[in-house]
Amino acid sequence: MEKAKIMIVDDDADYIYVVKTLLENEQYTVFTAGDKTEGMEKIRAEKPDLAILDVMMNVWNDGFEMSRQLKKDTQFKNMPVLMLTAVESKTGIDFKSTVGDPVWLPVDAFLNKPVEPQVLLGEVKKLLSNKAEN
Numbered sequence: 001m002e003k004a005k006i007m008i009v010d011d012d013a014d015y016i017y018v019v020k021t022l023l024e025n026e027q028y029t030v031f032t033a034g035d036k037t038e039g040m041e042k043i044r045a046e047k048p049d050l051a052i053l054d055v056m057m058n059v060w061n062d063g064f065e066m067s068r069q070l071k072k073d074t075q076f077k078n079m080p081v082l083m084l085t086a087v088e089s090k091t092g093i094d095f096k097s098t099v100g101d102p103v104w105l106p107v108d109a110f111l112n113k114p115v116e117p118q119v120l121l122g123e124v125k126k127l128l129s130n131k132a133e134n
Contacts, residue, residue: 003027004049004128009039009066010084011057015113019052019084022117023124036062040069043076050127053107055085064105071106080127081106084120086113 006028010016013034020030031046033039035057043051051070055063063083070076083105108130109123 003029005029005031005046006124007031007033007039007043007046007048007051009033009036009051009057009063010054011035012054015054019120022120026121026124028124036066039066043070047075048079049131050080050082050124052082052084052124055083067105067107078131080108080131082123082127083107083110084113084115085110 003026006023008016008019008023008030009032010019011034016032016034020032023030031042031048033042036059039051039053053063053066055061057063059065063085067081067083070079070081108127111120111123
């Protein structure tokens with residue numbers, strides 16, 4: 001069985017490397033981008049099964065804007081989006097309570113950085129499993 005394709009969009013190259021390595025060790029095909037513009041281009045080209053987004057990239061809310069853009073696009077509206085970010089520790093705002101809100105935070109899951117590898121892998125598997133069931 002072919003493993004899922006996952007897109008990581010984050011401006012921290014070191015964090016991308018760590019998450020990409022973790023996912024590739026689980027046999028996922030991983031694509032990466034360093035900002036929202038590159039991320040949208042690669043998502044359109046590669047059509048991943050899951051997107052993992054940071055929030056604060058070139059602009060403080062790039063990840064929020066990207067998730068909204070994806071969920072409004074008929075081609076990608078059913079693709080699970082996992083927000084993986086340190087924004088809560090930097091702002092003090094609990095974003096988990098707004099997960100799934102179509103205006104504020106249209107994502108399927110939210111994890112704070114740093115995250116334990118097994119927690120991240122568990123969330124990825126859960127999101128991909130939910131997608132397969134739909």
